[in-house]
Amino acid sequence: MKSSEPNLIPIRHSRGSRFVTVTDPFPARYFTRYDESDDTLFYTQPRLVVHIDAGAIAALQGYLQRNLPPDAEILDLMSSYRSHLPAGLPVQRVVGLGMNAEELRRNPQLADFMVHDLNTNPELPYPTASFDAALCTVSVQYLVQPIAVFAEVGRVLKPGAPFVVSFSNRCFPSKAVQIWLHTGDNEHRELVKSYFDHTHLFERIEAYNLSPRRWWGDPLHVVTGYRTADVL
Numbered sequence: 001m002k003s004s005e006p007n008l009i010p011i012r013h014s015r016g017s018r019f020v021t022v023t024d025p026f027p028a029r030y031f032t033r034y035d036e037s038d039d040t041l042f043y044t045q046p047r048l049v050v051h052i053d054a055g056a057i058a059a060l061q062g063y064l065q066r067n068l069p070p071d072a073e074i075l076d077l078m079s080s081y082r083s084h085l086p087a088g089l090p091v092q093r094v095v096g097l098g099m100n101a102e103e104l105r106r107n108p109q110l111a112d113f114m115v116h117d118l119n120t121n122p123e124l125p126y127p128t129a130s131f132d133a134a135l136c137t138v139s140v141q142y143l144v145q146p147i148a149v150f151a152e153v154g155r156v157l158k159p160g161a162p163f164v165v166s167f168s169n170r171c172f173p174s175k176a177v178q179i180w181l182h183t184g185d186n187e188h189r190e191l192v193k194s195y196f197d198h199t200h201l202f203e204r205i206e207a208y209n210l211s212p213r214r215w216w217g218d219p220l221h222v223v224t225g226y227r228t229a230d231v232l
Contacts, residue, residue: 025194030179031144039119039142042175043099052138052168055212056220060137060166061086063210063222067162072132075156076110077149078118078139083109092132097124122148126156134163141171141180141188146195154201157227163202165192166222185209189221196225203228 035042052060065086068074072091076083079096080103096104096113104113114125122145134153143149153163167188173181179191189207196202202225211219 025198026147031146031177033144033175033177035174039099039117039175042172045100052170052220053218056168056218057084059210059212059220060084060222063166063208064135064164065089067164067224068133069161073130075124075126075131075134075153077134077136077153078142079104079107079110079113079137081106083107083135084137085109095126095131118149119144122152124152124156128155129158130156132158132161134161136163136165138167138170140165140167140192140195141176144177147198150195151199151201154199154227159227159229161227162224163196163227164222164224166220167192168218168220170218185219185221189223192223196223201228202226 061084064084068085068089070090074085074091074094076094076096076098079098080100083094083096085091085094093111094109096107096110097116097118098104098113099115099117101113101115104110104115107113116125119142134157136153140146150163157163169185171180180188183191189209193205193207196205205223205225207221207223209219209221211217211221
């Protein structure tokens with residue numbers, strides 16, 4: 001019998017434990033999940049939907065319009081059915097890397113794509129310094145090896161290239177890591193900043209709350225780091 005479709009659930013915290021960097025900032029227990037089964041099974045069925053509402057999408061598109069370099073070759077990490085790049089943004093090429101071939105095939109903004117599970121293999125199948133920008137849209141909460149993945153993004157980015165990580169308060173809780181589920185939005189921004197920091201490959205790490213000013217809408221947060229000049 002076919003299992004019911006998992007729902008994205010908003011994670012809301014009136015108060016959360018502030019993320020603090022300690023001697024061992026990322027113990028293994030932070031990145032355990034309720035469902036440790038093979039991720040390829042979870043993502044077998046395509047989900048041809050967007051995971052944030054129209055207001056949050058508009059906020060993200062506005063940010064990308066202002067902050068992505070023109071005519072860029074862009075890596076869309078953990079990509080799916082939509083990349084949320086603003087219409088009319090001049091790009092050279094957008095390459096998607098995700099978990100479901102049908103979702104990626106239906107994404108009209110991708111020129112090329114590859115199915116790849118970053119949780120089993122964080123190494124990116126691209127040459128060093130090959131992209132002008134990278135995106136990770138509402139998916140960072142699922143990474144079980146975030147430092148390794150962020151370091152790989154740093155490797156494939158050109159000097160000065162931005163890596164834009166955006167997130168909301170929705171997730172598939174069975175596949176989100178424990179540190180994400182047990183912290184709130186402010187801590188999430190600090191946590192993602194710490195991922196950038198621990199690679200030693202990014203500078204000008206900036207965090208923004210871009211949530212539309214409506215109490216009923218989805219929040220939208222962005223953390224961006226820029227690749228340092230010293231390429232690996």
